[in-house]
Amino acid sequence: MIGRLRGVLVSKQPPWLLVEVGGVGYELEAPMSTIYDLPGLGKEVILLTHYAQKEDSVALYGFLQEAERALFRNLQKVSGIGAKIALAVLSGVSTADFARLVHAGDVVALTKIPGIGKKTAERIVVELRDRVDGIAVALPGGASPGMPVDAAGEATVALQQLGYKPAEVARLVQKAAADGDSAEAIIRKALRAALGG
CATH class of the missing domain: 2.40.50.140 (Nucleic acid-binding proteins)
Known part of the structure; x- marks a missing residue:
């Protein structure tokens, strides 16, 4: 691959x-x-x-950014959305704005994106509400291509790759991260917290 x-x-x-x-x-x-x-x-x-x-x-x-690739992949997990529509979404709205629309349940605004009708917009809101948190939090706009902005962003991506849900990852990283921590330190603390240690 x-x-x-x-x-x-x-x-x-x-x-x-x-x-x-x-x-x-x-x-x-x-x-x-x-x-x-x-x-x-x-x-x-x-x-x-x-x-x-x-x-x-x-x-x-x-x-150029991991947040875009992550959203592209997550969009295609929604029934009725393929690569063409996922590209249209990314072309029409930033990842942060998309996350806001999904959280707000703004079906009307989502239907303004080419290829997305009312039923598809409703499915997006239901199926992606928990996933868009991690995408928007993990890599804010301005990230270097392929690299998280900071240690917390790097830890967020790593924890998601381990299979934790984006909303849970955002919570764990927020609690674990302290000024000056490396990504490894944040990951260790977040994993201990997740496992109840």
């Missing part, structure tokens, strides 16, 4: 990008939120990727 690419940006034709890595050109689809923040052609770029393989096709999607 391809998780990250570092190479030269050769072409930008939204939603398509071409990144050359070691003499190989990778075609990726990316949301507009990523395309807006890309460097100029011929410059180095680091993209987090999502590799998708179906019976009849293979696709690679690129993102």
Whole structure:
């Protein structure tokens, strides 16, 4: 599986990008939120990727921030949403604004995103309410590509990868994190708290 690419940006034709890595050109689809923040052609770029393989096709999607990739993946877990609609969501609203809309249960605002009808918006609110917390908290806007902003952000991502729910992770990290703590220290304290120690 391809998780990250570092190479030269050769072409930008939204939603398509071409990144050359070691003499190989990778075609990726990316949301507009990523395309807006890309460097100029011929410059180095680091993209987090999502590799998708179906019976009849293979696709690679690129993102500048982990929060975008995480939301892209979570959106596709909602019945009726595929990669195309997930890209439209990311192109139409920031991850933080999306989290706010989901928490507020703002179905009307969600239906303004291309490809999302009322029933799909309602499913998004129900199915993603608990998940968007961790995405928005884990990596606020402005994160370096592929890297959490700070030790707390790094610990949040690590705990989610261990299988903890985003809302629980946000609570654990908030209680465990102290000024000057490394990500490892926060993770240790959060795991002790989660296990009742």
